Amino acid sequence: MKIVIASGKGGTGKTTVSLNLALALSDVQLFDCDVEEPNCNLFLGFDLEKVEDVVCPVPVINQEKCSICRQCSDFCRYNALAALPGRILFFPSLCHGCGGCTVLCPENAIREVQRPLGVIEKAKGESYPEFYRGLLNIGETMTSAVIKRLKKYIDDRKIAILDAPPGTACPVIASVEGMSYCVLVTESTPFGLHDLRLAVDVVRTIKIPFGVIINRYGLGDSRVEEYCNAEGIPVLLKIPNDRKIAELYSQGIPFVREMPEWREKFLGVSEAIKLQLAVKEELTI
Amino acid sequence: MKICVTASSEGLDSEVDPRFGRCSYFIIYDPETGSVESISNVNAAASGGAGIKAAEVVANAGVGVLLTGGAGPNAFSIFAELGIDVQVGAKGTVGEAIRQYEAGELQSIRSPNSTPGFGMRKGDGKGKGMKGGGMGRGMGRGM
Numbered sequence A: 001m002k003i004v005i006a007s008g009k010g011g012t013g014k015t016t017v018s019l020n021l022a023l024a025l026s027d028v029q030l031f032d033c034d035v036e037e038p039n040c041n042l043f044l045g046f047d048l049e050k051v052e053d054v055v056c057p058v059p060v061i062n063q064e065k066c067s068i069c070r071q072c073s074d075f076c077r078y079n080a081l082a083a084l085p086g087r088i089l090f091f092p093s094l095c096h097g098c099g100g101c102t103v104l105c106p107e108n109a110i111r112e113v114q115r116p117l118g119v120i121e122k123a124k125g126e127s128y129p130e131f132y133r134g135l136l137n138i139g140e141t142m143t144s145a146v147i148k149r150l151k152k153y154i155d156d157r158k159i160a161i162l163d164a165p166p167g168t169a170c171p172v173i174a175s176v177e178g179m180s181y182c183v184l185v186t187e188s189t190p191f192g193l194h195d196l197r198l199a200v201d202v203v204r205t206i207k208i209p210f211g212v213i214i215n216r217y218g219l220g221d222s223r224v225e226e227y228c229n230a231e232g233i234p235v236l237l238k239i240p241n242d243r244k245i246a247e248l249y250s251q252g253i254p255f256v257r258e259m260p261e262w263r264e265k266f267l268g269v270s271e272a273i274k275l276q277l278a279v280k281e282e283l284t285i
Numbered sequence B: 001m002k003i004c005v006t007a008s009s010e011g012l013d014s015e016v017d018p019r020f021g022r023c024s025y026f027i028i029y030d031p032e033t034g035s036v037e038s039i040s041n042v043n044a045a046a047s048g049g050a051g052i053k054a055a056e057v058v059a060n061a062g063v064g065v066l067l068t069g070g071a072g073p074n075a076f077s078i079f080a081e082l083g084i085d086v087q088v089g090a091k092g093t094v095g096e097a098i099r100q101y102e103a104g105e106l107q108s109i110r111s112p113n114s115t116p117g118f119g120m121r122k123g124d125g126k127g128k129g130m131k132g133g134g135m136g137r138g139m140g141r142g143m
Helices: A014-024 A040-044 A071-075 A100-104 A143-153 A170-176 A190-205 A223-231 A243-250 A261-284 B050-060 B073-082 B094-102
Strands: A002-006 A028-032 A048-061 A081-083 A088-090 A110-123 A130-136 A159-163 A181-187 A210-217 A235-240 B002-007 B025-030 B035-040 B063-067 B085-088
Touching: A002 A014, A002 A170, A014 A028, A014 A040, A014 A159, A014 A181, A014 A210, A014 A261, A028 A040, A028 A143, A040 A130, A048 A088, A048 A130, A048 A143, A071 A081, A071 A100, A081 B050, A088 B073, A100 A110, A110 A143, A130 A143, A143 A170, A170 A190, A181 A190, A181 A261, A190 A210, A190 A223, A210 A223, A210 A261, A235 A261, B002 B094, B025 B050, B025 B094, B050 B063, B050 B073, B063 B094, B073 B085
Parallel strands: A002 A159, A002 A181, A028 A130, A028 A159, A181 A210, A210 A235, B002 B063, B063 B085
Antiparallel strands: A048 A110, A081 A088, A110 A130, B002 B025, B025 B035
16 A cells, blocks of 8 residues: 655645654555655654665767757757757756657767766665655756655555655656555645645546545634535544644654554554545445 | 847737746847847747747847846856847837837846746746745746
């Protein structure tokens, strides 16, 4: 089972839910997909080691062979190549590494080199949970490439929990795609509801079964619950706006470690997800 | 030396569009012959690299001077390479902008004065568009 924890709005508690769920379950892999600023390990404190460099193949153009036929620049849908009167100019930060320009070049003037984008790191030795994260190089924008690479470490025999980046753009799609279930974490504020609607649009479009966890419950008003009821979206858990939870968070402690009653509640979330997936499967058969 | 003005529609009477990569039209004016050519900007809604493609159009039109509101680092590197003079501050119609240029009322810029993604409208797919606002969290993440 592959569960991705996402949200529209940032700061609603994706990492909190990911960590506590991972610590409540057994035989779990935890993936920090927020590769621009992965923060799961602030709460885990594992020693990390690099397991892989994430690279993007980019073109190097031999200007002597190049006839400026423009086939490469016309083909590039990310506009990484500009055909100027005197030469082809390449903009590495826009290149997605599809390799199309190299294949198309009639003069064989293009060869590829590997441009580094970031790294994949893993907790050293035997850790619990088994932990991986992506780390995007500073200034780099090819976020999705690092996330996609990170997801290759998912072991289908285990439960995978993915802590997704915030928002509803490509990095979120890259995290959510192909997963069995998506948990959307939100809060009962106007922003929380607004961005939850956007996130619901995304998961519905890519057809991933999903449910909602309301964090800091008691804050704001009841509109998120009313929305979920009206839309038939299951509310898997409500985490109260509780001072003890906030204090533990501020000390970098996932609250299931100090509040064992919450271990049961997160196990309940996992059971509710399994049930929802089983019902869905029955309906499709 | 040909002059290019970024504009919201065709011809000398159209309004100047201060956006470079995402303007609607490039109006190319040749002071020697008086000819006016309006080129539609097919990459105005590109998700990225609109400035690069726009600079490619301008470069291949043989333009020496560009009158617009601003250019980002990618487009500017093309102008710098080809020695295209970018002048900002034009107001009104394309015809008036050319007159302001000829009267020496506009200023050349020597470095990029905009950021990638500037000029994208709401709903274009990314949360950008704050001129000089820099890249914050949630910006520039859509690649």
